[in-house]
Amino acid sequence: MSEERDKTAGMPSSGDTVGTAGEAPKETAGTVEGKEQSGQEQASANAEPAAPAAPSSAEASAAPVVDPEREAKLKAAAEAREARAAAKAKAESEAVPEEPKAPSPKQPILDAAVGLIRTEVAEDAVEEAYINELNGHMPVIVVKGDRWSEVAALMKNHAALGCNYLRNVTGVDCETHMEAVYHLVSLESKQDYAIKIKTDREAPSVASATPIWATANWNEREIYDLLGINFPGHPDMRRIMMPDDWVGHPLRKDYEPLDPEV
Template sequence: MSEETKAPETKAPEATKAPEAEAAPEPVDPRIEQATERLEFLRGKVVAKFGEDVLEAAELKQFQPTITIKNQHWVEVVEFFKTEATLGFVYPELMAGTDYKDYIEVYVLLHSFTLDYDVSLKTRTPRENASIPSITPLFAGFNWEEREIFDLLGVNFPGHPDMRRIMLEDHWVGHPLRKDYVVEN
């Protein structure tokens, strides 16, 4: 077809553009909302009683309020969680230790029947001369856990009523859960 025989181009009327629909906000997971409220409540209680200086961190870990306490304030803050009437974290669920190469962290999980939920409390110690004050006087059930952490990670717990090896023989050298542990043949 030659240019002379082409039909004239007509412009289609512009369709009225619909306003772009705003993307609906993603729904907030109710578990995150609830855990965040719990974390802020607990953090507020600690700060009101002791000030910000006792905390290293307050965060959620898998929907769990997790509060990291400076080592020198460990006993007093754990005792507060247990004895404060509005908190009542009286049930010790577990205690464990982990070597992170730069420091060793001790973790406890406590349950409150008053609030009907758990809190994770952590503290840290340098690897050299690792030491964390014992909370066995507050929770006798953590006696063996502190001894196990002492035995396997080398963390001393001043104030523990019977700090000695629990799993390894007395003549054992080193702490096998340390990242730098070397098995000697």
């Protein structure tokens, strides 16, 4: 099975540029691979199907049933899968040079926003801008950390953008860096944006958006509490969920609780 997975992972990348965040054609092969027979069973925590052909199973408890009939069936299924994956890989590599992806309908809105930011705030404020196609083509703009306050003020106050409603602030711990994602929407034009700010892991800090949108107040406190991102400019930066004397930031990927029982 593991060589199966490598094969699908090693398929030629379809030349994705920074243009899209959502496309992952390799993954559909991966989901098909998980099915041996049709029938919709609920997912188990392990990605492997219940009966790997090799009896070596990582779990301490019993390995599942193996009998010659099943072995043969599994082999046949594995071969069929390989054939399918190979055919797909071929089709992918052939199809890609033919048709570039159609531009997203929200691309002009993204370009307009990026243009505004570049002119009004600073030329280098925008690090990246792309359309998140999975999410209904939401424009995503990655903004440089030290320009964030000005960009935020621009997003709220500029007539064309007018994002007066901050929906959600999420902190993300990507292992190499940390991110804060702000989801904005304009109640009049119903246009939504996602703005990301990347920051490093040792001393993460993102300028607080509380002076601009009051919604950010507790959201940023929660992110500080659980992830450790500091928000200079926040009126009341202290822990909100965890007890005030807690050590550490629980939602980080490398968080080791002092007391594993808790």
